Amino acid sequence: MFKRGLSQVVATVLLILLTLAAVAIIATVLVPFVKNNLEGSTNCISPQKRFVFDDSEYTCFERSSGYALNGVSVKATGESSAEDAPSFVLDFINEGSSTSAPVVDGSSVSLTNGGLRMISMSQNTLDIPATGELRTYVYNSTVPVDRIEIHTKLKGGKVCPAGDTISLRNRPCISPINLTLG
């Protein structure tokens, strides 16, 4: 009877060492890797719906020769908090092209083409609604935009997928509603 090969003791020791090595690799590499990627994919679940469009009469467009004003009302829901989701980005989409306008509390308004302002011309800075509040923003463009998307921006800087979308097509402002308040 041949007795070549590993002895049972050596085989057991090798198996234990292999198991320990596998556990060490999983604990140091795989677990943090999976955890980081999971956090990245789940941290938008609640904040994504923090800011939504309000179907108000101020969500409409005004068209004049050479330019258009696009009004959009945004309200803050009870989802997430102002601390975790402090700002948002509005995407104005028209025939396949889009322009992003970040809305940050206290940033300056812009009256130029492609700029964003509050509905009240007297406000010099952009204002983010608190929970339960609503604000109307006006985007200046050459032609009315087709569609607007809203993306919550997390405090870490990550921009979430669109939480809401609204179409401005066939929504001209109806008198006495106008997007230039004093």
Add this chain to the structure above:
Amino acid sequence: MSVINNKKGLSPVVATVLLISLALILALIIFLWAKSFIGEKTIKFDKPIEEACTSVDFEAEAYSSDGHLNLVNRGNVPLYGLEIRKTGAGSISKVGTFGGRTIDVGENGDISLAELNGVSAGDKLLVVPMIIGEQGDQKRVYTCESNYGKEIEVI
């Protein structure tokens, strides 16, 4: 032909116990992981607190002459407090939050308009009810959605 009777290895009983243990440990790990994604609900009257807002009913009126916002609770839910929002052209802004002023069913309460930020005659206010529920062992204040609020004009 010889039959080798190899008896080395795990017995079926030990193998079954090991498999069941592994399955239980895996189930526990998945349960604990998935639980972190589901937030604990705030409960009132054994239902999610959002449903209790449907039973809220109150009347409110505000007079600038006497400087008060008066309110009568006509629903089945005690009101823990109120959130007052001022509605304007294209904006709704919070002008005051009054928690801890419980108005029981059938009772009335009032808020001084002086406590509200920049409210005068002619302004439109949205009075939103706040109710209290339980989350585990803790009490939680919940502000109902704005559609359960009452829109009033300061006379």
